[in-house]
Amino acid sequence: MFTIDISPYLDNVGATTAGRTATGRLNVWNNSFAAENLPPGGSNVMVGGVPYVMPPFGGIDPDNIRCAGQYLELPGPGRAVDWLHLLATGERRVEDEIAVHFADGSVDFEPVRVSDFWAAPAAFGEVPAFETLMHYPAHTQFGVPASVWSQRVPVTRRLPLIGIGLPVNAALHVFAVTLQPPDGTRRPAAVSTAGTAPSTGAATSTAGEAQPAVPSTAGAR
Amino acid sequence: MTTTAAPAGTPAVRPRQARRAPSTFYRDPISCLQASFGSVVADAGHDPLAALGARWEFRYIPGDVRSEEFYFPEREPGDTAGSMMPYHPAHSTWFTPETAEPLEELAALIENGLAPIAAVDNYHLPFRPAYHDVHAAHLVLIYGVDPGRGLVWVADPMPPAFSGPIRAEDFLNAWGSANPADHQDAFFSDARIDRRHMLLRLGADWPADDPATLLAALRANHADLTADAHDDGQWTGVAGLRRFVEHVTRSAHAGDDDALKQVYTFGWSQQAGCSLHGELLRTRGRQWRCPALREAGRAVEAAAHAWTGLRVTAAHGWTRPAETTADLRRHGDRLAQRYETAASALTRAVTELT
Known part of the structure; x- marks a missing residue:
């Protein structure tokens, strides 16, 4: 699998520390995840067998993309992909479409379904990645779990993938993206259990570099 | 009230x-x-x-x-x-x-x-x-x-x-x-x-939770959803929804922030009802082994989820309404399309359940 560097597109603060919860902007009430319950920025984390690179969860720098039609252009001639994996969450349940762009100019719209972050189950069969305390602008809150999900999006066309068009949907937040190539070209990730599980979710820290990070080309459509 | x-x-x-x-x-x-x-x-x-x-x-x-x-x-x-x-x-x-x-x-x-x-x-x-x-x-x-x-x-x-x-x-x-x-x-x-x-x-005369009871409800719901537009002070059915979307986008374009604030509040009533209906159809479709009913339920749930885009766009954008006009139109149109798709799915479910 190949992780994607989405750092040029991060534009929203979804996690905050207990000392500065007021900077959170995950939803209209400025709720946020508890950064203390999330892995450190830049670390590799496995969620349900999918590796992700963590964004900077610190409450200062943006840590997610609020979807507004950003186009994530992949470098080079493209690569065959079976699945897009998203570390994401929704401001309420989100059911939208991602545009999948191929080297020959064809484009497919594939469903992206992500559950609510606010005290909700996985409505679309996602893997729970992290569950943290809920941060409010002026306090931290027990009893209202905040969830990040690992969701997958199919790529059905057997052509090299060159780009991903995110939907125009302010309710969808993307924290990390990983591409899964067809089985024949899949490279197993080197998982280590040496790290500490970052949350009550299904995530596992990895100690080594499991896969190369693929930079995406900055630019929005 | x-x-x-x-x-x-x-x-x-x-x-x-x-x-x-x-x-x-x-x-x-x-x-x-x-x-x-x-x-x-x-x-x-x-x-x-x-x-x-x-x-x-x-x-x-x-x-x-x-x-x-x-x-x-x-x-x-x-x-x-x-x-x-x-x-x-x-x-x-x-x-x-x-x-x-x-x-x-x-x-x-x-x-x-x-x-x-x-x-x-x-x-x-x-x-x-x-x-x-x-x-x-x-x-x-x-x-x-x-x-x-x-x-x-x-x-x-x-x-x-x-x-x-x-x-x-x-x-x-x-x-x-x-x-x-x-x-x-x-x-x-x-x-x-x-x-x-x-x-x-x-009341005491609580109806049974059975296919015949739900079938009667589905028929009545479908008739109301697909009725022609009328104006009795309430905007109802898919025609009413289309009119509502037009009202929201026109209000946004005109800079009416109150209209946008109301989208989030009002939309919750509709999203909640839509979601519960979808879940009911899906679960009863499984219980009664009726695939078309399950599919109709999922289509109704997809309509419920389309409320998210409209509500959240309005909630984040009410302080700058004109800038949100295009996004509100996009989400509103999708919402209406999903209602129409779900209404079609209801027709199939009614046929299979009959």
């Missing part, structure tokens, strides 16, 4: 409590309104999903939206429950106290086996995340009053899901709050609470 003076209770300084705490009914797409009604329905021994999910409609009443989490556009004015559950013997009425002992009035109701649903301002409730932070109109169930110890038993199915006693002083502050305008919550503040409470009354 209309209110009626409650019958005076007999003042008595003694505790009155229900025999048990109310049940908890919760789904993430619903509001305190469906949660409160669902809890009462469950305590009466019925399935809340069957009652709250039977009706699926679109209804917008221009000029009627109030900035309360529990706002609902009523087909039967003053009867929120009858409007939400028209296929079941369920009716509700709002009351305001008529004596100087409002807690005694609630206590008398509890003593008579009723569960008053009180409107409150979250700002004054210690168990709500908004406590001493944000003003917002909300509903809770009241199931006990102890004047001697100055306690009121409150149940709130919405996360963080509280059930237990709080100080009567806190409850009275929440119940009597002016719920002033709060810049932190433009959607559920600025609506006086006025010590209102609602009683949900359920």
Whole structure:
């Protein structure tokens, strides 16, 4: 699998520390995840067998993309992909479409379904990645779990993938993206259990570099 | 909404409590309104999903939206429950106290086996995340009053899901709050609470939870959803939804921030009902081995989820309405398309279920 560097597109603060919860902007009430319950920025984390690179969860720098039609252009001639994996969450349940762009100019719209972050189950069969305390602008809150999900999006066309068009949907937040190539070209990730599980979710820290990070080309459509 | 003076209770300084705490009914797409009604329905021994999910409609009443989490556009004015559950013997009425002992009035109701649903301002409730932070109109169930110890038993199915006693002083502050305008919550503040409470009354002739009963509901829902546009002061069906989307986008283009604020509030009533109906069809489709019913349920749920884009876009964009016009149009059109798709799926389900 190949992780994607989405750092040029991060534009929203979804996690905050207990000392500065007021900077959170995950939803209209400025709720946020508890950064203390999330892995450190830049670390590799496995969620349900999918590796992700963590964004900077610190409450200062943006840590997610609020979807507004950003186009994530992949470098080079493209690569065959079976699945897009998203570390994401929704401001309420989100059911939208991602545009999948191929080297020959064809484009497919594939469903992206992500559950609510606010005290909700996985409505679309996602893997729970992290569950943290809920941060409010002026306090931290027990009893209202905040969830990040690992969701997958199919790529059905057997052509090299060159780009991903995110939907125009302010309710969808993307924290990390990983591409899964067809089985024949899949490279197993080197998982280590040496790290500490970052949350009550299904995530596992990895100690080594499991896969190369693929930079995406900055630019929005 | 209309209110009626409650019958005076007999003042008595003694505790009155229900025999048990109310049940908890919760789904993430619903509001305190469906949660409160669902809890009462469950305590009466019925399935809340069957009652709250039977009706699926679109209804917008221009000029009627109030900035309360529990706002609902009523087909039967003053009867929120009858409007939400028209296929079941369920009716509700709002009351305001008529004596100087409002807690005694609630206590008398509890003593008579009723569960008053009180409107409150979250700002004054210690168990709500908004406590001493944000003003917002909300509903809770009241199931006990102890004047001697100055306690009121409150149940709130919405996360963080509280059930237990709080100080009567806190409850009275929440119940009597002016719920002033709060810049932190433009959607559920600025609506006086006025010590209102609602009683949900359920009849004995509760319909069966079977294919024939649901089939009748589906036929009625479909007829209303696909009816031609008409103008009787309410915008209904898919035609009404199309008109609503046009109204929202035109308002945004004209810079009408109030219209956008109302989208989030109003949309919750529609998203919640849509989601419960979809879940009902899906679960009964599995129970009754009816694939078309399951698919119709999922199509209705997809319509429910399309409310998210419209509501959240309006909520984030109400301070700069004109900039959101194109996005609101896109989400609104998708919402209407999903209603149409779901209505078609209902047709197939009706055929298979017949």
